[in-house]
Every structure is written in C-alpha cells, then in structure tokens.
Amino acid sequence: MNSPLSGQPLDRVDGPAKVTGRARYAGEYPEPGLLYGSVVSGNVARGRIRRIDCDAALAVPGVVEVLHHLNRPKMAGDDESYEDADAAEGKPFRPLFNDRVLYSGQPLALVVAESLEVARYAGSLVRIEIDAEAHRTDLFAELDNAHDAPAELPGPRGDFAGAFEAAPFKVDATYSTPVEHHNPMEPHASTVIYNADGSLQVHDKTQGTQNSQDYLVKVFDLPKERVRVCAAYVGGAFGSGLRPQYQLTLAAMAALRLQRSVRVTLTRQQMFTFGYRPRTVQRLRLGADAQGRLLAISHEATGQTSRFEDFTEHLVEWSGMLYRCDNVALGYRLVPLDVYTPLDMRAPGAASGVIALECAMDELAQALSLDPLELRRVNFADSNGNEGKPYSSKALLDCYARGALRFGWHSRDPRPRSMQDQGELVGWGMAGGVWEAMQMKASARARLDADGHLWVSSATTDIGTGTYTVMTQIAADAFGMALADVTFQLGDSSLPTAPLQGGSFTVSSVGPAVRQACQALRGKLVAWAKGRYPELAGIDAGAFVVRDGQLQVAGKAYALEAMDVRVDAEPSARRQGFASATHSAVFVEVRIDEALGTLRVSRVVSAVAAGRVINPKTARSQILGGVVWGLGMALQEETQIDHGLGRYMNHNLAEYHIPVNADIGEIEVIFVDEPDDIVNELGSKGVGEIGVVGVAAAVANAVCHATGRRVRDFPLTVEKLLG
Amino acid sequence: MSDVPSAPNTHAIGLYINGEQHHLQVPPWLTLLDLLRDELDLVGTKKGCDHGQCGACTVLRNGRRVNACLTLAIMCDGDELTTIEGLAHGDRLHPLQQAFIAHDAFQCGYCTPGQICSAVGMAREGRARSRAQIQEAMSGNLCRCGAYSNIVAAVEEALPQMGGPRP
Amino acid sequence: MMPFAYSKPDSIEQAVQQAGPDARFIAGGTNLLDLMKENVERPARVIDITGLPLREVRTTANGGLQIGALVSNAELAWHLDVEARYPLLSQAILAGASPQLRNMASTGGNLLQRTRCHYFYDAAVPCNKRAPGSGCPARDGLNRQHAILGASEHCVAVHPSDMCVALAALEARVLVHGRQGEREIPFADFHRLPGATPERDNCLAEDELIVAIALPPPPFVACSHYLKLRDRASYAFALVSVAAGLVVADDNSIAGLRVALGGVAHKPWRDVGLERSMLGRPATRESYAAFADALLRDARPLAHNAFKITLAKNAIIRALTQAQAAEEHP
Structure with a gap:
C-alpha cells in the first residue's frame, strides 16, 4: 500500500463546493410552492397568553396561516416525546404547546406566507396579550435558591477541609463567567419538504439528523420511515444543533397542517432565544505545600438553568482530574430562572470551569x-x-x-x-x-461500485470540523484506495446510525466504524475475487488493488462486482481500564x-x-x-x-x-x-x-x-x- | 381589516448578475439578498444577520463590495452585480477561491462566499497591503469558526494575482 | 418591514415635495433598512434620492470643501483633498462601520444615523425615543454604552457616528434643502440633546433634505488625531471617541484647540468656550489634562458607564498628545 493518507494535511474535500457557493445549507433548498414561516416572539419573561389576535395578519394577501397554541395541529402531550439525545433533565420546551410563557423571546406564533417579506410583515401585525407574572433572571440575586445539580459528580476524596486548613499556601477566589450564545454564522433553519405521499423530507440545521428525525417522529406521531432529515452542510453550530431547535418543530407543524412545503429560518435576534452557555459563579480553593504540591482542591460552582429543565455540564470535574491531589471536594448547584435552558456550547463546562481552575x-x-x-x-x-x-x-x-x-x-x-x-x-x-x-457507538456502510468507486457513509454531520475529509482519508487508507476514488456521505438520517456530532468524539466514534467497514469490505472483495477468479486463489490479499475501475492483481485487471458491508463499532473493552x-x-x-x-x-x-x-x-x-x-x-x-x-x-x-x-x-x-x-x-x-x-x-x-x-x-x- | 397595508406593488428592474441580464419584477421591500437567494436561487450569498453586522452577504455591486442585506433590489436597477457564483471561470477557480482551499481559510463555509467577495472588493480598492491592513480591511466579515489567520494567509497569497480593476 | 411605496425623484425639488411625516429619504440605506427590518422605522413611503446630483466633492471659493450628500463614506475618506487637508475626517470615517458599509453609506445619511441603544432597537420594549412616553429602561438597565453628558430623564442614548465627531471638530456646516428653499446649519446646532423630546435627533424639518456638507478651510492639518475606543479592534461602535485638532505656536503655546467627543452624548460633544480658554497656555500634557477635567466636569454617570469619564479624559489627553506628535513627526 502507498503511504497512508491519514496524517497528511490534505485540503478539504468539500472545499470547492464551499468556495464557489455550491454548498447548500438547510434554508437553501428550493422547492416549488415553498411557504415561508416567520416566528412571532414574546417579550415577557413569565406569564400566560390571554389573547392572540391574528386578524390583521391573516388579512394580508399572501398569508396562508397563523399557527399558535390554540390552533396548532396535534402534538404529543407527554414530556418524553420531546426528549432528545442531548436533553437536559426535566420537561423539554414544547413550542406553541400551551399558553405558558416561560421566557422572553419564546416563540408564540408562526406566520406562514407565500413570501418571506409577507410573512415577516404579517408577523409584526399579530397582537399577543400576555398576563405577565413576576420573573427572576439574575443568577447572582437568586443564589439562595440553588439546588444540587443532578450531575454524577465524583464523590469527595480524602479530607479537603482538613488539608486546606493545614496547607501553608492557599488560594480562595471566586470567578464568574457570563451567558454566551453560540451564534453560528448560519442562523437555524429548517426546510420541510412535504412529499406527495405525505412523507417529510427535512433539511435541518442540526448536529444529528437522526436526533431531529426521532424528535419529529415522536412529537408528531409519524412513522419513522416517513421522515427523513438531511444536513449536507451545516454553517457552524458549536453545540447549538445538538438539540432539535424550535424552527424545526414549527416548520414541520406548518407543513403537516398545510400539507405543503415550509421553511422556517430564525432571525439573528431569534438566535438568542434558545440554548446558550450558562452564566456561572465558581469558588476555587487550593492548598499547597512550599514546593507547590497540591494538598487540597475544592471547586464549587453554581450555574443558571431554566425553570423547566436542569441543565448540567462538566464544570467542576476538571479540578479533580487535571492535577494530582489527594484531598478533593467538588460541588455543583443550579439556580432555576425564567430563562430558556442552557445548552452545550463548544467545550461545555470545560471552557468555563477551567477558567476558574x-x-x-x-x-x-x-x-x-x-x-x-x-x-x-x-x-x-x-x-x-x-x-x-x-x-x-x-x-x-x-x-x-x-x-x-x-x-x-x-x-x-x-x-x-x-x-x-x-x-x-x-x-x-x-x-x-x-x-x-x-467514544460512542457508531455504524458505517462501505459500498464498492462495479465501476470501482468506494462509497462510505454514516449519519454523522460536518459542522465545519472536517468530517467529510477525515473520513474519506480513513476510508481510503482502510480500503487501500486513492482519495479521488472514495466518497464519504453523511448528514442523512437514512444512513447508518451515528451519534450526535459533538464532544470531539466524531473521529473517535465514526472513524473506527468507517475503518472497520472498509476493512471488512476489502476482505469481502478479496474472498469474492478468489472465488470468481480461481487464478487469484493463492495470492496474498495485500496484492489486491482497486484502481481505474478494476480490480488489479499482479499486473492483471479483473472486472468488479458491486458489494457492500455495514458494521457497528463500539469502544473496546480494553478502554474500560483507562x-x-x-x-x-x-x-x-x-x-x-x-x-x-x-x-x-x-x-x-x-x-x-x-x-x-x-x-x-x-x-x-x-x-x-x-x-x-x-x-x-x-x-x-x-x-x-x-x-x-x-x-x-x-x-x-x-x-x-x-x-x-x-x-x-x-x-x-x-x-x-x-x-x-x-x-x-x-x-x-x-x-x-x-x-x-x-x-x-x-x-x-x-x-x-x-x-x-x-x-x-x-x-x-x-x-x-x-x- | 381594510386599513392594513398589503404587499406593495412591483416595479420592473434590470440587473446584470454574473454577466447575465435579468429582467425582474420586484416589490420595493425586497432586499437584494432575498432576491438573490429566494428568487434567483443564487444561495451562495449568505444571510448571517440580515442587518449589516456580519458581512456574509457581501457581493460586488458595480465592482464595490456591499452588504446585500441592506440593499433594496429596486435601487439596483441597471447595476452590475457579481456574486460568489460568478467568480470562477467554469471549473477554473478564482485565485482567492484556490487560496482559500489551500490555506483552509474556512471551516463551516457559511461566511466564506462573503469573505471571498469582500477580498475581491478589497483588492480592487487597492488600499490594503500589509497584514495589519488586510486584517482591518477584512474585519467587516465575521467568521465564527475563527478561521481569521488562514483567511489573511489566503488573501495575502492571492492578492498579487488579482491585478486589474475587475475581478 | 412594513410595506411602503417607492419613488425615485429626478430633482431635489421633487424629492422635498414628496417628503412628509410618513416618508423617509433613502440613499445608502445602511441604517434605515436596518431599522425598518426591526420595525423601528415604519415609513409608508421611501424616497430614493440616489438619482439626485449630489455626488460632487469640490473646493469652495474660500478654500474649504463642499461635499455632496450622496458621496459615499468610502469615497469621502479616500478623497485626495480629504486625505491631504482633512485627515481627521478621513481617520474618523475609516474608524467607523465596515468597508462594505462605508461603500454604501452616504455623507448625508451618516448625520442621520440613529442611536444604537439596545432599547431603541428592540421594538418589543419601551423607549421614549422610539415610542415617546413609553419610558426609558436604559436609565436603570443596561447603560454601559450610554451618555454621561447632556442626557435627560427621558433619554440617555448616544449618537453613534464617528464621522460626525470629526465634522463637529471641523466646524462643518450642513446644507439642507426644503420646500422653503435652502438653509445652512452650523454643525453644533444640527444634532440636539434629548430633553423632553428624545424622538427628535436633529433640527431638520420634515421636508428638509441634506444636500451637502461644507467644510471651512482646515484649521489644522497634520496636527489632528481621531482616537476611537471600542470593545473590539474593528467593526464596533465607539465607547468613547475623540476628534482632536491643535495649532501650536512657535513658543509652544496653544494657538488653536478643538476637541469633540463621541460616544458620550446625544450629539458630538464640544465646549467652544472652554477650548478658547486654553489659548495661550503651554501645549503640554498638563494643559490637556486640565482641559479634559474641565470638559468632563459636568459628566453624570449611570450605573454601568462611570468608566467612560476616566476613559474620555485619558482619551482626550492621548489624542491631543498624538495630534501634537503628528505635527512634530509628520
């Protein structure tokens, strides 16, 4: 085999599509008769909707429908149906579900119209009266209302209090970090194409097409095979696509109600109306001897969350693992506020927790x-x-x-x-x-065409991380093929199962599945060829090469046959000890x-x-x-x-x-x-x-x-x- | 509800987009950005903020870089527009497009068309030469992936190949 | 945005005839369209003035410069005469917005930029400037970017322009055309303080159109400096900015001094009397510090912007020091 492609600084395989504008993102799929949804957001942090007046909006020519909690199509009533692969503990937010206003900026209605301009304008005409209730949004003012986070923290080890007390050198300091929003350059968007047979094809901005698919299936009680979610290109996400966001729910809701294709794209302002990195206050206590050896570490953090979910992240664990120390105490509490639930955001927990440490x-x-x-x-x-x-x-x-x-x-x-x-x-x-x-469980399929092209696929995404390119390299190496003869497909819920793209575990999870699938396919090819072409029977497998559309062995070319393999990969048992x-x-x-x-x-x-x-x-x-x-x-x-x-x-x-x-x-x-x-x-x-x-x-x-x-x-x- | 103003009447305009003439009927409230994306399916021009705060919608209007989101289509009547789709010649990429790939000057790719069009406009202005000047001149294009160092490297490399007043 | 009628008049007279309470002129559109999308501006008619003959920059008989209202910010900043004779203006323009926006934005429109106050921009919350009488949440809310000078109980917003700060220091005159004819407004009188009517940013009448900016002959050339302080290195509005110009006599005394502040008030902030009182004093850091203290004497901070007082004082001293250095080492 030639020198491996893995380890080489190759250009992105999706580069030409991205620099020429050919790469299409979720809100960029055209469809005849497409309708545009514009979200009407609330301005009250807590309360109940008393009245929604849509008359003026409906009177605008081109407006097809205004959906809200009183006229929306049927949605699941239970909380579990709204839970997704990255859900926090609690009751997930249910868009347009009822009259409860849980945070300022909450979507309260969706105007659907023939053009984006009309939808936006009509949205400004929807009158929503809300009976406001007292709200609390200030973490620092509500610290007394904190409760223990439902996180599996490592238990205390040693005797922090004693060791800290006795330590000759100490630090006791409190740090705070603010709310931050992901703000990927591409605003969240979903294009829901309503097929003639009533099935949905969705282009969603997501870090997990199967997560979005499962969500739609549960929330709208749809057969799984009738919902396909794609995300060929994702314009950044950084965690914002780890959970299905409300534009998906609203676009699907409108498509199902109207039996037409609908797109909902959030405005930049609305990108501040869902998950974010939570504000934290963190107290760090360190005790050390004169040589600097850590004798005691305590990291106590309090983060904000919503009233409906307890969002937790790995905020304090780092203080128990980065350095050697025998006396460690970690604490993590949450303050529920009248805000949306926080959401994993690039290096969730570590980015803010390690600041304090x-x-x-x-x-x-x-x-x-x-x-x-x-x-x-x-x-x-x-x-x-x-x-x-x-x-x-x-x-x-x-x-x-x-x-x-x-x-x-x-x-x-x-x-x-x-x-x-x-x-x-x-x-x-x-x-x-x-x-x-x-490392998570992941699956991949490898398929060799009769014309010698290798197609490898898994339902992961490429949010800009380079997944397309890296998986192509891994596949080419595992099969022993030139890069140009390999295509890696992703971003489609119909492909083999992959975990959410997050946590830096895509290469380590999907990579082994891709590698194993290609190795298995290669094995299958060799076995097939030896059966099909008896003169190859005694030849070492390493001599089999697919090139120029043919199988080439020892200077001779042989016709190929299409074949494929699917594998499921999981972490090795050996890993468990480390x-x-x-x-x-x-x-x-x-x-x-x-x-x-x-x-x-x-x-x-x-x-x-x-x-x-x-x-x-x-x-x-x-x-x-x-x-x-x-x-x-x-x-x-x-x-x-x-x-x-x-x-x-x-x-x-x-x-x-x-x-x-x-x-x-x-x-x-x-x-x-x-x-x-x-x-x-x-x-x-x-x-x-x-x-x-x-x-x-x-x-x-x-x-x-x-x-x-x-x-x-x-x-x-x-x-x-x-x- | 007869007092609710309805969608405005349309006006006829003519645009040269990427060398091609278009005769269009547009309502006054249609922005150039929404025209390109929703009416002409030129989705390479991106909507990142819709308020002139990110540069993802940068196109060249009569050779100058502008934010398409804050430009009314109707006010472009008779203008020449170049979008990201108009930079390459067939399969031959524009030097900037080539340099962006070579330097990995993007990750998610969403700000990329705007960055490239902006750099083309910058080259035409002929003001930015040093690294610091390029950085300032490219600061109207946000990149949340943080590819700035590579963007500057790509622009520095391609700049000498972009002589002449037009892309 | 709201639907609107569109017209494109061929003459200034036509344009001002079409003006009215529900109409807005549009040129670059960089601020107006932004506000229309936020439903802050809701004009029923938009008058496109880009067909008017207002794109000329010419030297006037008295050695000054007259700038057509439709000259773009980029053209103006890079105009040879402006670069050579009014570098302060050039610097200020280039410190603002982004290259794309400067290509679009017009000279006249720059004067009419509206505040960046969060509350003004969010049509879902109260704001006296946007909805008179609805209240001012900024007074007790997020006011880090707000005014320390000249504010009222009704409004604490600041003017966002950089160019205007330089124009204030250069003592530009604003040429406007209305149905009654033309008039000239000294720059200091163009923008107003909020008082009880914060909805009005300036003294333009409904039917008046800015047609040009006139600059008197430059009072200083090399001896000037625009200093802008903001939350990132580029593409951000000023927390504080200073347009400083200086004339230093042979005996190193101050023979001329102009200082305009941006980011601190509802309009570019100057005190001409105070500037005059500095004449004859030594052109030293001590004099600049004394001037800065005096200019900020009446500053009244809000909960989150007291830092602007220190920042403005330090920025004045720095800008004047730089201006002086610019002359000594051109």
Whole structure:
C-alpha cells in the first residue's frame, strides 16, 4: 500500500463546493410552492397568553396561516416525546404547546406566507396579550435558591477541609463567567419538504439528523420511515444543533397542517432565544505545600438553568482530574430562572470551569513565588483522580515543554508590570487545558461500485470540523484506495446510525466504524475475487488493488462486482481500564494600554496532545478556531440581560461582540506526539473542544502579569483594564 | 381589516448578475439578498444577520463590495452585480477561491462566499497591503469558526494575482 | 418591514415635495433598512434620492470643501483633498462601520444615523425615543454604552457616528434643502440633546433634505488625531471617541484647540468656550489634562458607564498628545 493518507494535511474535500457557493445549507433548498414561516416572539419573561389576535395578519394577501397554541395541529402531550439525545433533565420546551410563557423571546406564533417579506410583515401585525407574572433572571440575586445539580459528580476524596486548613499556601477566589450564545454564522433553519405521499423530507440545521428525525417522529406521531432529515452542510453550530431547535418543530407543524412545503429560518435576534452557555459563579480553593504540591482542591460552582429543565455540564470535574491531589471536594448547584435552558456550547463546562481552575492555579503560583508552568509540572497527574484510572496517554508535559520553548517562556520576568514595550504593558500568561476523549457507538456502510468507486457513509454531520475529509482519508487508507476514488456521505438520517456530532468524539466514534467497514469490505472483495477468479486463489490479499475501475492483481485487471458491508463499532473493552483525555498548554502574550483600557493579544501558542492527528490541516484549523473562541470568551463575549425586563438585549452581532479579523494576533498551533493504542483503533482523540479550553484563563493570567491586577469577572472588558 | 397595508406593488428592474441580464419584477421591500437567494436561487450569498453586522452577504455591486442585506433590489436597477457564483471561470477557480482551499481559510463555509467577495472588493480598492491592513480591511466579515489567520494567509497569497480593476 | 411605496425623484425639488411625516429619504440605506427590518422605522413611503446630483466633492471659493450628500463614506475618506487637508475626517470615517458599509453609506445619511441603544432597537420594549412616553429602561438597565453628558430623564442614548465627531471638530456646516428653499446649519446646532423630546435627533424639518456638507478651510492639518475606543479592534461602535485638532505656536503655546467627543452624548460633544480658554497656555500634557477635567466636569454617570469619564479624559489627553506628535513627526 502507498503511504497512508491519514496524517497528511490534505485540503478539504468539500472545499470547492464551499468556495464557489455550491454548498447548500438547510434554508437553501428550493422547492416549488415553498411557504415561508416567520416566528412571532414574546417579550415577557413569565406569564400566560390571554389573547392572540391574528386578524390583521391573516388579512394580508399572501398569508396562508397563523399557527399558535390554540390552533396548532396535534402534538404529543407527554414530556418524553420531546426528549432528545442531548436533553437536559426535566420537561423539554414544547413550542406553541400551551399558553405558558416561560421566557422572553419564546416563540408564540408562526406566520406562514407565500413570501418571506409577507410573512415577516404579517408577523409584526399579530397582537399577543400576555398576563405577565413576576420573573427572576439574575443568577447572582437568586443564589439562595440553588439546588444540587443532578450531575454524577465524583464523590469527595480524602479530607479537603482538613488539608486546606493545614496547607501553608492557599488560594480562595471566586470567578464568574457570563451567558454566551453560540451564534453560528448560519442562523437555524429548517426546510420541510412535504412529499406527495405525505412523507417529510427535512433539511435541518442540526448536529444529528437522526436526533431531529426521532424528535419529529415522536412529537408528531409519524412513522419513522416517513421522515427523513438531511444536513449536507451545516454553517457552524458549536453545540447549538445538538438539540432539535424550535424552527424545526414549527416548520414541520406548518407543513403537516398545510400539507405543503415550509421553511422556517430564525432571525439573528431569534438566535438568542434558545440554548446558550450558562452564566456561572465558581469558588476555587487550593492548598499547597512550599514546593507547590497540591494538598487540597475544592471547586464549587453554581450555574443558571431554566425553570423547566436542569441543565448540567462538566464544570467542576476538571479540578479533580487535571492535577494530582489527594484531598478533593467538588460541588455543583443550579439556580432555576425564567430563562430558556442552557445548552452545550463548544467545550461545555470545560471552557468555563477551567477558567476558574487555571486562574486559581496562577494565583497559587503567585502566592508561592513559583513559575506558573513549574507549578503545573509539579502537580502532573498520570492518572485521573476522579476515576482512579491511569490515562491511556497524556503527553501534557510535552505540551508544556514544547509550548514554552516556542513561546520563549523562559525569558519571562515573573514580576507583575515588569515587562513594558513602547508604552504598553506586556504580560505573559499560561494555562492548561483538558477535555475528555470519548467514544460512542457508531455504524458505517462501505459500498464498492462495479465501476470501482468506494462509497462510505454514516449519519454523522460536518459542522465545519472536517468530517467529510477525515473520513474519506480513513476510508481510503482502510480500503487501500486513492482519495479521488472514495466518497464519504453523511448528514442523512437514512444512513447508518451515528451519534450526535459533538464532544470531539466524531473521529473517535465514526472513524473506527468507517475503518472497520472498509476493512471488512476489502476482505469481502478479496474472498469474492478468489472465488470468481480461481487464478487469484493463492495470492496474498495485500496484492489486491482497486484502481481505474478494476480490480488489479499482479499486473492483471479483473472486472468488479458491486458489494457492500455495514458494521457497528463500539469502544473496546480494553478502554474500560483507562481514562482518556486530550490536553493542552496555552501561552499568551497581551499588550495593554492602561490609560485607554485597550488590550491586544499579540501572540498565542497552543500546544495540544490529542493522540494521532488524522489531518493536521483541518485539525490545526479546529485549534485556531478554538483559540479565537477563547479570546472572545476572555475579552468580549457576554449576552447582556435586562433583569427588569427579563430579556437579553444585545441580541445582534453588532453588540454581542465576537472577535473580528483585526483582533487576532499570531496564533501558533503545535500538535505533540501522543501515541495511544488504547483510546481507539485510530489512536485519535478529537480536537473540536480542546482549542478553547484554557485560553481565557491564560489571557486573564497574562493580564495579571502585565498589570498586577487580577480580574475574576469575565469578560475582561475596557472598564476592568482601565488604569 | 381594510386599513392594513398589503404587499406593495412591483416595479420592473434590470440587473446584470454574473454577466447575465435579468429582467425582474420586484416589490420595493425586497432586499437584494432575498432576491438573490429566494428568487434567483443564487444561495451562495449568505444571510448571517440580515442587518449589516456580519458581512456574509457581501457581493460586488458595480465592482464595490456591499452588504446585500441592506440593499433594496429596486435601487439596483441597471447595476452590475457579481456574486460568489460568478467568480470562477467554469471549473477554473478564482485565485482567492484556490487560496482559500489551500490555506483552509474556512471551516463551516457559511461566511466564506462573503469573505471571498469582500477580498475581491478589497483588492480592487487597492488600499490594503500589509497584514495589519488586510486584517482591518477584512474585519467587516465575521467568521465564527475563527478561521481569521488562514483567511489573511489566503488573501495575502492571492492578492498579487488579482491585478486589474475587475475581478 | 412594513410595506411602503417607492419613488425615485429626478430633482431635489421633487424629492422635498414628496417628503412628509410618513416618508423617509433613502440613499445608502445602511441604517434605515436596518431599522425598518426591526420595525423601528415604519415609513409608508421611501424616497430614493440616489438619482439626485449630489455626488460632487469640490473646493469652495474660500478654500474649504463642499461635499455632496450622496458621496459615499468610502469615497469621502479616500478623497485626495480629504486625505491631504482633512485627515481627521478621513481617520474618523475609516474608524467607523465596515468597508462594505462605508461603500454604501452616504455623507448625508451618516448625520442621520440613529442611536444604537439596545432599547431603541428592540421594538418589543419601551423607549421614549422610539415610542415617546413609553419610558426609558436604559436609565436603570443596561447603560454601559450610554451618555454621561447632556442626557435627560427621558433619554440617555448616544449618537453613534464617528464621522460626525470629526465634522463637529471641523466646524462643518450642513446644507439642507426644503420646500422653503435652502438653509445652512452650523454643525453644533444640527444634532440636539434629548430633553423632553428624545424622538427628535436633529433640527431638520420634515421636508428638509441634506444636500451637502461644507467644510471651512482646515484649521489644522497634520496636527489632528481621531482616537476611537471600542470593545473590539474593528467593526464596533465607539465607547468613547475623540476628534482632536491643535495649532501650536512657535513658543509652544496653544494657538488653536478643538476637541469633540463621541460616544458620550446625544450629539458630538464640544465646549467652544472652554477650548478658547486654553489659548495661550503651554501645549503640554498638563494643559490637556486640565482641559479634559474641565470638559468632563459636568459628566453624570449611570450605573454601568462611570468608566467612560476616566476613559474620555485619558482619551482626550492621548489624542491631543498624538495630534501634537503628528505635527512634530509628520
């Protein structure tokens, strides 16, 4: 076989479609007679709908229907039918189900019209009267109403209280992180095509076509074979597509009612009316001896949730697994508010939880007068203390070493305010990052055409992560074929089962299924060929090659026959004895003009240990993107809520700031070698989340180094930096 | 409810889009973006915010980059428009399209047509040359995937190949 | 958006004849269409003025510059005369919006931009500027971006333009045409403070159309600086901005001083009397600091924007220092 394609920085196979505009996203499928739905959103955080007046809207020529809780088609009445593969504990939100108003921005009606302009205009004419009730939206004001999160936290180990009390060096600090919204560039959209036979073909913005399919089947009591959900291209999601969002429910509802094809696309403002990264307040207590060895760690976090679901994420677990420590106590509580339920958002839990841990580590290093990198080295853990299992691999020390070398960390003057350049304060900060390396069950099919093209498929998605490309590489390698002769198909609920695309587990879950399917197909081909062509019987399987539309063996060509194989892959039993995680070390340089409160992140080095990297080009892009996310978290992103109105107010991209091109300095990505034959057969851990983790903490630590000021309330906006 | 204004009357306009003449009847409230996407099925021009806050809808209007979402179609009567669909010559990609692929200057691809059209407009303006200038000149195009470094690399590479006033 | 009738007049006279309470002129459309989509603006008629002959930039008899209302922000910023003689204006324009928006937005329209106050923009909540008498949630709500100067109990919004801050410092005049004919409005009188009628941003009458901006001969050229502070490096509205111009005499005393602030009030903020009082004082950081303190003396912060006072003072000092340096090291 030729040198493997896996490990090579290949261009994206979907690149040409994306740069020419040919790639179609969910809201871009044309259909004759398509109707447009426009969502009418509420402006009250809690209450009951008293009256809906649709007369004016219905009077507009071109309006076909206005759906609301009183006239909607039949939907399931039980909560379970609305639960999806990423549901939080509780009662899922049911769009247009009844008169209850649960949060400001809730969809209360859907106007369906012949054109988008008419639908939007008519939407503005729908009059909805709501009996408002008192609401609560401020996490900080409601901390007394917190309850234990329904999360399976690791139990306390050792004696935190005693060890902390006795520790000679301590940190006790509280950090807060704001609400953030995913804001993928593509707004959520669903095109529901109503087929002549009454079946639905749906183009949905989702990270799981089968999740959306199951949801529609249950909510509208439809036969599964009559609902097909596709997502060929997804314009970013970052977690926002992990649960079916309400545009899907509404579009399907309208299509079923009207027996016509309907598209519903949310406005940018409406992108602020469902899941988000929850606001948190986190108290970190660290105790250490004079050498910096951690004697005690406590991480207690409180996050916001809705009144109808208890959203939990892995917020505090990281503090029990990143470093070695015998006395650990973790706590996690939730405050229900009159808001929508939060939702996993890129590196959920870790992105915000590690901020607190890694800032506290920096504070501890200061208290110890120890280099922050050295403090982390001293506390390196080769096993996961939460689980009591060794790591299948953990090249974090290499991340520290290579990242530090590239960054030039050794020349850092540890004294705050000591490094200045051209009137600016310069600060160097670092932090570690961690994310679990998971593997889920997944299936794949491999099919060889008689003309020698290999088709491999699984119902996963490509939200920009590079799945199309990486799976093509894995398939080509496993079958022993040229890349151009392989097509990987995804984003279709009718394909073999795949998990939601999230949690950085797509390569590690779908990859093995693809590999096994292609290997099995190759075996099947060889067996078939030996039977079909007796002269091949004694030839070694390695000599069989499919090329130029034919089977080629020992210089002779043979006709092919179409055949296929489907496999189900699951984590190996061997994995069970180990913990697996990706790790990173992030080094950041900030330049601050204290008089004006301006901050520029001039350099970032992110050294990542994520097992074997299948495509260094797309993987690097994942880390680059993660770093940009981390910079946004550190400096800009915050969805601001007016607690009097109980409503997010900066619900647009002009005032919800995400980084722009001019914000971004040099970013260097290093993948360290991390062989791992335990985590999965590819040895690959996934890189979607790890790039974000630790970045915001590293920035805050750099700010403290630059200015001597410790900011614990994120994001670090101008007023917190002004001298 | 006779006092409710209904949809406005349509007006005839002519547009040259990607070199092709179109005679269209448009209502005044139709934006260029919705015309391209919903009426002409030129969905390469993206709607990211519909309020001029993201740049995903960037097209070239008489050679200048503009936000199609804040442009009324009716006001483009007689104009020449280039969208992402009009940049390649058959299978031969525009140098920027090629460079975007080579540098992996996108992930999800949704902001990409706007980024590319914006860079074409930027090249025509002839103002941005240094890396910092390119970054500022490309800041009207948000990329939530965070591909900025690669976008700048792609633009830097393609810029010398984009001589002349027109794409 | 609401349905509307569309017309495209051929002459200024026709355009102003068609004007009325339910009509809006449209040129670039960058702000008007944005607001129409939010149902904040709901005109029954939109008058397309892009066919009017208002695209000229010409030097006036007195050595100033007259800029047609339809000149785009990008054209103006990159106009050779503007770059050479009014670099402050060029800098201010380029600090605003995005390249795409600057290609679209017109000179006249820039003056008529409406505030970015969250509450004004969200038609589902009260706002005295959008719906007079409905209340001002910003006063006790999210007011980090709001006014520290010149606000009223009815409205604490700020004007969002960068260009206007420079025009205030340059003492531009606004040429408007109405059914009664033409008039010229000094820039300082064009925008107004909110008072009890925050729904009115400026002094234009219903039938009046901005036709041009006249710039007097430049009072300073190299010795100017536009400094904008915002939440990200580009494509964001100002938290505070400063348009500063300086004339320094041979004895290093201040021979001329202009400072306009953006992001702090319902209009670009200047105090001409205070500027005059600085004449003859040494052109030093101490003088600039004293000036900044005095200009911000009456600042009244809201719950979340007290930082703007410090920021504005520091920004004034920095902008004047830069302006001075620009002359010394052109």
